[in-house]
Amino acid sequence: MDWVNAVIQGVLVGGLYALFACGLSLMFGVMKVVNLAHGDLAVIGGYLAVGVIAVTHVPVLLSFLVVVPLMAILGYVLQRTVIQAALNRSVLTTLIVTFGLSVVIENGLLQFVNANSHSLGTGNAIITDSFQIGSQIQIAYLDLLIFAVAVVVLLGLQYFLSRAKYGRLIRAVADDREAAQLSGVDYRHVFGIAAALAFSTAALAGIAYGMYSQFAPTTGTDTILLFAFAAVVIGGLGSLWGTLVGGVVLGVAQLVGSQINSSDGLLAGYIVFLAVLVVRPQGLVARRAQS
Amino acid sequence: MTATGTTVRSDIEGFRVTRSRRNVAWTGAGAVVVIAIFAYFPYIIDTGTRDIMVQGFIVLTLASMWNLLAGYAGLVSVGQQVFVGLGAYFVLALNIHNLSMFTALPIAAVGCGIAAVPLWWLVSRLRSGYFAIATWVLAATVELVIDRFPSLGSGTGMALPNTPTGNTTLLEADTYWIGLAVTVVALATVYLLLRGRVGLRLTAIRDDEVAARSCGVRVGSTRMLVFVVAGIGCGAAGALLAISQQSVQPGPAFSVQWTAEMAFAVVIGGLGTIEGPILGTAVFLILQQTLSSYNAWYLIVLGLVAIVVVLVARRGLWGLADDYLHVRLFPVGYWLWTPSALAARGRGRFGGGRRGRRSGGRRGGRHGQLRGGRSRGSKDTG
Numbered sequence: 259m260d261w262v263n264a265v266i267q268g269v270l271v272g273g274l275y276a277l278f279a280c281g282l283s284l285m286f287g288v289m290k291v292v293n294l295a296h297g298d299l300a301v302i303g304g305y306l307a308v309g310v311i312a313v314t315h316v317p318v319l320l321s322f323l324v325v326v327p328l329m330a331i332l333g334y335v336l337q338r339t340v341i342q343a344a345l346n347r348s349v350l351t352t353l354i355v356t357f358g359l360s361v362v363i364e365n366g367l368l369q370f371v372n373a374n375s376h377s378l379g380t381g382n383a384i385i386t387d388s389f390q391i392g393s394q395i396q397i398a399y400l401d402l403l404i405f406a407v408a409v410v411v412l413l414g415l416q417y418f419l420s421r422a423k424y425g426r427l428i429r430a431v432a433d434d435r436e437a438a439q440l441s442g443v444d445y446r447h448v449f450g451i452a453a454a455l456a457f458s459t460a461a462l463a464g465i466a467y468g469m470y471s472q473f474a475p476t477t478g479t480d481t482i483l484l485f486a487f488a489a490v491v492i493g494g495l496g497s498l499w500g501t502l503v504g505g506v507v508l509g510v511a512q513l514v515g516s517q518i519n520s521s522d523g524l525l526a527g528y529i530v531f532l533a534v535l536v537v538r539p540q541g542l543v544a545r546r547a548q549s
Numbered sequence: 550m551t552a553t554g555t556t557v558r559s560d561i562e563g564f565r566v567t568r569s570r571r572n573v574a575w576t577g578a579g580a581v582v583v584i585a586i587f588a589y590f591p592y593i594i595d596t597g598t599r600d601i602m603v604q605g606f607i608v609l610t611l612a613s614m615w616n617l618l619a620g621y622a623g624l625v626s627v628g629q630q631v632f633v634g635l636g637a638y639f640v641l642a643l644n645i646h647n648l649s650m651f652t653a654l655p656i657a658a659v660g661c662g663i664a665a666v667p668l669w670w671l672v673s674r675l676r677s678g679y680f681a682i683a684t685w686v687l688a689a690t691v692e693l694v695i696d697r698f699p700s701l702g703s704g705t706g707m708a709l710p711n712t713p714t715g716n717t718t719l720l721e722a723d724t725y726w727i728g729l730a731v732t733v734v735a736l737a738t739v740y741l742l743l744r745g746r747v748g749l750r751l752t753a754i755r756d757d758e759v760a761a762r763s764c765g766v767r768v769g770s771t772r773m774l775v776f777v778v779a780g781i782g783c784g785a786a787g788a789l790l791a792i793s794q795q796s797v798q799p800g801p802a803f804s805v806q807w808t809a810e811m812a813f814a815v816v817i818g819g820l821g822t823i824e825g826p827i828l829g830t831a832v833f834l835i836l837q838q839t840l841s842s843y844n845a846w847y848l849i850v851l852g853l854v855a856i857v858v859v860l861v862a863r864r865g866l867w868g869l870a871d872d873y874l875h876v877r878l879f880p881v882g883y884w885l886w887t888p889s890a891l892a893a894r895g896r897g898r899f900g901g902g903r904r905g906r907r908s909g910g911r912r913g914g915r916h917g918q919l920r921g922g923r924s925r926g927s928k929d930t931g
Contacts, residue, residue, distance in 0.1 A: 292678020294627065343860050349677045353625045354816055354859050357681075361809045362852040365845035479805060484689055487682040495679070525697075528690040532671060535683070539674045 260517060263395045268513035270397070272506030273405030274470060277463040278486035279493075279501045280412060281456035286495075288432045288452040291341060291352050295359035297483030299457055302363060303329050303464030304473045308376050318379035322465050326458045333457025334450040341453065342446055360479060367475035378468035385469050404466045408502070411459055416498050428452050488531040494541020503543050563888035568744075568880045576878060587729055591722035599725050603793045605834050606728035607786045610735040611811035612818070612826035614782035617739050619812070620821035621751045622775040625677065627808050628684025631668070631691050632661045632780045634803035636787025638695055641797045644709045645700070650795075651727055654788040661784025665777045673769065673776075685805065692803035706798030709791065724793050731785045736879075740823055742778065743881040747771060809848060813855040819865030823879035828867050 282296045293299075306328060307321040316324065336359075344355040379385040388398040419425040431438045431448045439445055463482065467473055473481075485508060493504025508527050515526020534542065591599060611629065618624045639657030644650050672683045696704045713720055742748060750771045753761035762768050791797050810833060818829025833851065840847040862869055871877070 286678065290678075292681065294678075294681065340856065340860070347860070347863065350619065350623070350625055350820075351859050351863075353678055353681055354812065355856050357627060357809070357812065358852040358856040358859075361813075362849050362856075365848045365852070368845045369843075369849065479685075480689065483682065484686050487679075488686060491675075491679070491683070521697075525690065525693040528686060528693065531686060532690065535671055535674065 260394065261514070264513040264517040265510055266395060266397065267401070268510030269506050270401040270405045270509070271470070271513065272489075272509030273401075273408035273502070274463070274466055274505070275485050275489045275508050276502040276505030277404070277408040277411060277459065277466060278482050279489040279505060280415060280498065281459040281463070282483075282486045283490055283495075283498065283501055284415065284452060284456045284459070288428055289337075289341075289345060289449050290349070291345065291356070293341075293456070294353065294356040294483065295363060295478075296356075296456075296460060296486060297481070298360050298363040298367075298478035299329070299332075300460040300464035300467065300482045301367065301473055301475065301478035302332075303461030304376065304378070304468040304477075305367065305371060305464075306461070307378055307465045307468060311378070318382055318385065318469065321378070322462060325465060326461045329457040329461035330454040333453040333455075336457075337450045337453030338446060342449065345449075360483075364475050364478060371475065373474060373476075375472040375474045376468065377472035378465060400469055404470060407462065407466065408505070411462065412498050412502055415455070415459075424451065485527070488527060492531055492534045492542060494543045497541070497543050500541055500543035504541065507542065563891070565886040565891060566883050567886065568883060576880075579878075584729070584733055588726065591725050596721060599721060600793070601834060601838065603725055603728045603789070605830055606732045607789050607793075608810055608814055608833055609826060609830040610732050610786040610789070611783055611807060612814040612830055613735050613739050613823070614779040614786075615808070615811040616815045616820065616823070616826045617742070617775055617782075618779045620815065620825075621743065621748070621755065622772050623677075623755055624772060624776065625681045626684040626776075626779075627681045627805065627812075628686070628688035629779065629783050629811060630803050630805055630807040631684070631688035632665070632783035633787035633790060633807045634688070634692060634695065634799065635661050635664055636784035636789075637791035637797045637802045638701060638787075639784070640788045640791040641701060641707070641709060644711050647711055650709055650712065650792050651723065654727065654731070654785060654792065657788040658781045658785035661787070662777050662781035664784075665780030666773075668780070669773050669776045673773065688803055688805070692799055695803075696799055702797070702799075704799060706796060706800075706802075708796040712795050724789075727792065728789050731789055735782045735785065736823065736827075738778065738782070740879045740881065743823070747774060748881055751775070806848070809852070813851045815865075816855045816859050817851075817865055819867030819871075820859075820863075822865070822867050822871075823881065824877075825865050825867040828870075829865070832866070 278297070278300065281300075282293060285291045285293045285296075303325055306325045307318070310316065310321050310324045311318055314324070340355055340359070341352065344352040385400045386398075388396050390396050417425075419429055427438075427443060427448055428451070430441075431443060431445045435445050438448075463486075464473070467477070467482065489501055489504035489508050491504065492507050493500030493502065507530060511530040512523040512527040516523035518526070590602065594602070611633070615626070615629060618626050618629075636657045639660045640650055640653045643653035643656060648656075668684075668687055672680055672687060675683045695701060701707070743751070750761070750766045753764065753766050754768055754771065758768060787802065790802065814829035814833045815826050816829070817832050818827065819825025832854075836851055836854075837847045840850060858865055864871070
């Protein structure tokens with residue numbers, strides 16, 4: 259029964275990892291930017307939520323209403339300035355710039371906030387309560403909620419990109435920037451919007467992680483970025499559903515690993531990641547277009 | 550070594566191709582003098598300065614390896630700390646088995662080179678950005694594996710059990726000299742590698758990978774060679790870290806901060822030049838020492854400076870200096886001397902160079918340039 263429990267918890271936490279990953283996927287898919295600062299931006303989202311709640315006393319579950327727009331603006335501005343400037347130069351420049359941002363954000367948080375861990379919503383009944391199935395399996399409402407949010411975000415993004423007018427614009431720019439430009443599209447603005455979307459999901463991921471566990475300045479790289487990347491690779495590059503599958507596989511691997519030995523969870527997740535890299539580098543959910 | 554010793558025979562009458570605009574012998578003599586001065590330092594500087602210098606040796610070795618990876622092979626690795634950690638742990642493991650830590654250093658470096666082969670195999674399928682994060686995941690994975698060995702101190706690390714007892718001053722001086730030796734060997738290796746066939750292949754791949762492949766350049770194996778060499782170099786730096794600290798801890802040894810320091814030092818100094826990492830390491834040490842009382846500030850400033858430099862002055866500080874001085878301490882490319890340029894200088898003599906190499910026209914100018922440095926994006930291809 260413990261094993262069933264581990265798998266169920268793994269699936270649920272996989273939703274959180276997919277939420278980590280979708281901003282990373284989106285920015286790579288649209289502007290071919292691998293944002294090494296992605297995890298640190300999520301952590302900024304978490305700290306913003308801590309600040310917003312402390313100042314305005316909004317309920318923790320509604321803090322995203324303030325934090326997400328703020329992060330979206332930050333995303334648009336960063337994309338239009340620093341990241342676009344780097345994109346105009348080379349891939350290598352974007353990597354160095356986003357890596358620089360990552361180091362600056364992480365150490366800035368260490369300097370101005372401190373190295374202590376923070377968490378969100380301790381004491382809130384919805385966040386800390388759980389219900390039981392049978393005698394062994396205990397499911398937290400929060401885990402279900404996060405999983406649901408992740409699925410809604412992924413579904414929403416998928417729908418937006420495939421059906422909505424602006425989504426089509428984003429896909430057009432991602433497919434052929436010059437052609438889109440010839441049709442009168444300002445690709446820089448579209449990139450800005452895509453970055454705003456990506457940063458918004460990062461903010462949601464940061465808040466969700468703050469409720470699920472606790473975060474510190476270093477969480478952005480050693481947890482969020484690396485898990486997000488592992489989820490993307492396991493699921494397959496460029497597929498939002500693949501990202502969800504990747505997140506779930508990573509989550510299950512970690513929790514089953516912890517079940518074997520309490521300190522082996524992380525390692526088990528990475529071993530699955532490496533195994534996928536070796537055996538099936540295109541990811542578990544390969545894109546249908548290629549077959 | 551004289552200037553004529555590096556002259557490449559040319560079929561076209563009157564043209565001449567050399568490695569450098571100046572006599573290479575001066576560079577060699579200069580290098581010997583600089584190394585001699587550095588080797589004399591332990592007699593005149595205090596312990597604090599010596600520790601800073603050893604740290605500088607570590608960062609310079611790492612930076613020249615990262616420069617080889619990112620600046621020449623186009624491999625942006627954010628996981629080079631894996632080799633720093635492995636190098637340190639190899640020294641620890643060998644030292645536990647009663648091997649002197651100084652003897653352990655070369656073995657640790659070679660061990661890291663061997664470890665680099667399977668690691669390369671894992672990450673080589675990924676390109677640019679995804680390669681970068683994959684190396685990072687690898688570093689995290691290797692750290693988790695190392696944490697599982699109680700005999701190596703598990704998650705807390707341990708002190709080297711068999712350190713030389715007795716004269717600590719001599720021990721510190723030995724550490725310094727070993728550090729100097731590692732750095733000199735690292736720089737010499739990078740220089741010689743880039744001067745030879747590998748450098749030519751890397752230049753070809755960087756300029757046009759498809760064209761290089763179609764000309765028979767084995768892109769994969771060349772990149773792998775660079776990855777392995779960088780693994781050896783970073784491993785030696787990690788071993789040096791273990792020797793200078795006389796203890797190894799997994800967190801600091803596998804910290805991504807190492808990659809931040811080496812990458813920013815390279816970017817600030819000048820990516821894709823051998824001189825750049827040297828200049829960048831100097832900037833790094835100055836920043837770190839100036840801001841040492843402000844905790845994490847030096848990394849913040851270093852990161853910001855690196856972002857600004859990479860966006861504003863792509864070729865780094867050395868690139869700026871090169872624009873005005875036209876000096877190349879480590880020539881890895883070639884100079885083409887047109888007959889008129891040779892006539893202007895007096896045949897066969899390559900004394901002091903004349904400024905303004907961009908003044909000459911494309912044809913019939915005084916001299917052109919065929920150097921192996923960055924041709925794309927740089928302004929100075931004559």
